[in-house]
Amino acid sequence: MWNLAQLGVANYRSHLDVAFPINAIPEQVSEAEKDMLLLLYDVYVEKLGRPSGELAGEGQRPGLLEAVHDAYDLVQDRRRLAKLRAALKLLAQVCPYCGFGQVDELDHVLQRVHFKLFSIFPLNLVPCCGACNRGKRKVPSEIASEQQVHVYLEDVSAFDFLRADAQIDAASGALVVQYSIVQSAGMGDDLYARLKHHLVEFKLRERYQKQVNLYLGGLEYPIASSFETTGADGLKVFLAGMAAALTRREGTNDWRTALMRGLANCPEFYEGGFRTALGLEPA
Ligand SMILES: [Zn+2]
Known part of the structure; x- marks a missing residue:
């Protein structure tokens, strides 16, 4: 994207x-x-x-x-x-x-x-x-x-700017993912502001949440079996490996890449919270 x-x-x-x-x-x-x-x-x-x-x-x-x-x-x-x-x-x-x-x-x-x-x-x-x-x-x-970031005329691939902050809601056990833009090194204020606005313009914060659930639904088995066989550390490595593979295939600012990086940085998730987050067991 x-x-x-x-x-x-x-x-x-x-x-x-x-x-x-x-x-x-x-x-x-x-x-x-x-x-x-x-x-x-x-x-x-x-x-x-x-x-x-x-x-x-x-x-x-x-x-x-x-x-x-x-x-x-x-x-x-x-x-x-x-x-x-x-x-x-x-x-x-x-x-x-x-x-x-x-x-x-x-x-x-x-x-x-x-x-x-x-x-x-x-x-x-x-x-x-x-x-x-x-x-x-x-x-x-x-x-x-x-004003819109131009998909043909403004190459943003040199920057690493999309973040997905993952948390497990303590009460419901649900996964909450918040997408945001960071101003990476060398990025001007104008581009930074317009990338932030892109998430607002296309209502991506709301729309990503649904995609996250669909996408992780398809990863239930590898996530659960990774944890069962290699524990929390192994699941963290698995998630980071997914992020690296997605970076190569889809780019560093793809929403799935950011998601996997966010999950690899979320101990609540890889230490076992993934079970309630993915609906594998009740909270
Ligand atoms: Zn679209």
Whole structure:
């Protein structure tokens, strides 16, 4: 999650030419306007897709804004730009916003209603799950610390920032996992604030709790048998080993990696609390 490789597009003009054929009558978008759109695409990349009046199309011809906005309909299945939709959906195996949802929608990083000129710009289109797409704010935020981290344009892989703090609730014996972001070495305040906001924007603290239960449900047997054969120390080693394997496979900031690290640092869990936490016995 967090980052996706960009779609390999040699020339963004090809999409504009499919959407607005040359010499079409009536002409919706002129060739000069396509040149201008490509320059604005460059500005978008330079500004990392963060909202501004220029990107919102201030001062542009209203008919141009509407034409490009409406061209997104061509990205639907079986329309002229359906191949773009299919190619974008192949970029992600799971939703890059939450890390577990099935990819079945495209999110406009800069909301289409407000940033019409980027309606079919591949770098503004992120394959994601329905819950993330529907949960995201509909109006762009003017507050810098609430602006989205761009999955294509902001590489966060050099940082180790996702934490899952695990505790066993004394009364119920249930596992409580709190996800948070830490400001790792070299991470600027702006990125730190926006990563924190990402958990809020996509309601991940709440949504992760359910995923944690589902995921650990599938690990009941290895966790219980690890404890039975090797004791608390062995279970801790097992959990740390899972975290290391997940780091290699899913990355250090994957929610499962963070979870396994959190559990390996939770004595209440690996010293026996896992039994009530996983529902293997009553509290
Ligand atoms: Zn999602």
